[in-house]
Amino acid sequence: MSLPHALLTALVERPGSGSELAGRFDRSIAYFWQATHQQIYRELARLEDSGWVQSLPAEQGRGRKRTYKILPAGRKELKRWVLEIEDPTPLRDTLMVRLRADAALGATGLDKEIVRRLEIHRRNLSVYREIEARDFADTADSRQRQVQHLVLQAGILLESMWVEWSKNALKVLGR
Template sequence: MALDHALLVSLLEKPSSGYELARRFDRSIGYFWHATHQQIYRVLSRMEAADWIAAEVEAGATAPDRKVFTVTAAGRAELSRWMAEPVEPEGTRDALMVKLRGAAFGDPHALITELEHHRAAHANRLTAYRVIEARDFSGALDPQRALQYMVLKSGLRFELGWLEWCEEALDLLRSIKQVKRRKTK
């Protein structure tokens, strides 16, 4: 997926300035599609040149003027075209998995600290998702919000799965460490 399409979806949800888009990416969309502020501004410029979005300058009374972007008919057509394309499931490319396999040839204890770090990071992300869920998705949801909630549910399940996997991997590493310790005695 290109950042272009994530921005088109975001702008269809709510016309925004580049700054507002960057903040939304930091707070929610970025959990699923990461982009730096510089990338967002660069892509907005390219999308504007392609006529996928249009900008209207809003004069600021107490703040500087800002460009608010909206999606044009050409942008909607591009999003429709992209949405009709099949998407293959993405594979996992994770150095941690290679390290875990390599633990059979080294000290598995060295990975325990790293796995504990991963477990904590996934627990923190799960907590953030649950805060978003409680704040934004209680009660009846219109179709747009229901679809946004489905994306969040995917993130919740992903983090829960990682936490479960981390616990299982940590248990295995600890048991291997104990077996190796007994063999050296």
């Protein structure tokens, strides 16, 4: 995935200023795609230069914010990107290589890192379940909300898998 397409997606959902987009990004897309606020602002400028988004004149007064909206060319690009054929991304995690090194070297104390990661995955899982209870309690949601829920469900399943895997890894490593 690319940051431009993540931002186009956010703008299709609702126009907003750079700071509003960064905040929305932090509360949703950032759970599976990381970007700094500075990267977001730079990318908005590139999207505008490409003719995919337009910034509306800044409001008068202090702390003026330019609001961005997606243009027809941006929608066209987003639709093109959504339909791109792409193979699943292979797992690329240095922990897997470190485990192989631990197996070859003998016990290295890597279990401490797995305990640390287990707590991170438990926290993430708790946050995702809170979001689900708060935002997706209504089973009669629109198609859009159901698709958004699918994204959250994938995060819940992934974090659940990492919690279980970490517990098993700790058993194997003797913790």
